[in-house]
Amino acid sequence: MEEHQEAFENTQPETENSHFTSRINLQPLQEHVEKIKAEIGKIIIGQDDMIELLIISILSNGHTLIEGVPGVAKTVTAKLLAKTLNVDFSRIQFTPDLMPSDILGTSIFNVKTNDFEYKKGPIFSNIVLIDEINRAPAKTQAALFEVMAERQITIDNNQFVMEAPFLVFATQNPIEQEGTYRLPEAQLDRFLFKINVDYPSLDEEVKILMDNHKREDKLDFDTINAVLTARDITQYQNLIKQVLVEDHLLHYIASIINNTRANANLYLGASPRASIAILNAAKANAAIHGRDFVTPDDIKRCTKAVLKHRLVLTPEREMEAFTVDKVVDQILETIEIPR
Incomplete structure (x- = not known):
């Protein structure tokens, strides 16, 4: 970190773009982002959009929901990203029998001290990967409300503040319905992004097969190097x-x-939390591309990932197989882009 400290303090650097002089030095941030992508690229082929949105979510200090069919590297990518960060990491596999105490921890009676002591659960970490989040019932889902929104936990009248950074990456399978529970809207709203992971292209699939053959079907996470520390992340978030x-x-x-609140296609529009999410994500998107100012393209780049899990279609539109993505596209086409 010391080698980059001087760079953080320099606020008047020349950027690669000769048309303007940046007020803040974004070069160290860009270099770190490229290093993270390179580390993940040692194992993951393609999925560039998912990886960049995950990095933006870290810089924006926001949680991310990753949705996709099994086998498209949702969990592996999240684990690899956590591996590039020199911070604590924990993984929780959600199941129908999981209880809130299995996540948050519980008070246990200590016979030596003749008193109760609190045993922290796996949620006490910097990066928390929740695998198949929609497999836990509502009682367990509710246990995440406070910690995701306020980054603290209240148990037995005691408050425990989470150490920064605290970020939740959650995965879910949109196809399988048996043994799953729909996430409540209040919880969905606590995610900055929802990222839909698509199948790889034909060329990418060929590269995946070639890489898998060379690695002899082994995933060596030890080859992934840590790029950022907790202090780096906090400084970049402030930047x-x-x-x-x-x-x-x-x-x-x-x-x-x-527009989402008055849209005839929508039963439920977006809250002010969504406005703030777009603002913060657009700032991060601008920064990782070397700009110290936001453009309309930065806003459009992040809007769909921010809104797709917050909007609810009317029953009529759902029956017509309409999608939230189409509504967002129509909104972006309708509203005049500022110049």
Whole structure:
């Protein structure tokens, strides 16, 4: 970290783009992002959009829901990303019989001290990977509400504040319905992004097979090097907050969200939390591309991932096989892009 400290303090560097001079030095951030992508690329082929959105979520200090059919590297990618961060990591496999105490921890009577002592659960970590989050019942899902929104846990009238950074990556399978529970809207709203992971292209699948053959079907996570420390992440998150956003772009974000609330295709629109999510994600997207200011393209880049799990179609639209993605596309096409 010491080698980058000087770079953080330099606030007037020349950028690669000769058309403007950046107010803040984003080069160390860009270099670290490329190193993270390179480390993950040692094992994962393709899925560039998912990887970049996950990095943006870390810089925006937001949780991410990853949805896709089995076998498209949802869990592996999340584990690899956590491996590139020199922070604590825990993985929780959600099942129908999982109880809140299995996640948060519980008080246990200590016969030596003749008193109760609190044993922390696996949620006490920096990066928490929840595998198949939709397999746990509502009681267990509710245990995540406070910690995801406020980054603290209240148990037995005691509050435990989570150490920064605290981020939840959760996966779910959209196809299988048996033994699953639909996530409540209140919990979905606590995720910054929902990332849909698609199948690889033909060329990517050929590369996957070739790579798997060379590795002899072995996944060696020890080859992945840590790129960022907890201190790095905190500093970069603070750096993102300095990215400039013009007033007319704030109005653009508000107009997008306001349209969801009056849209005839939607039963449920987006909350102000979604507005803030788009703002923070757009700042991070601008920063990793070397700009200290947000453009309309940054906003459009992040809007779909922010909104797709927050909007609910009307029953009529659902019967017509309409999708939330189509609604968001229509909204973005309708609202005039600020110049």
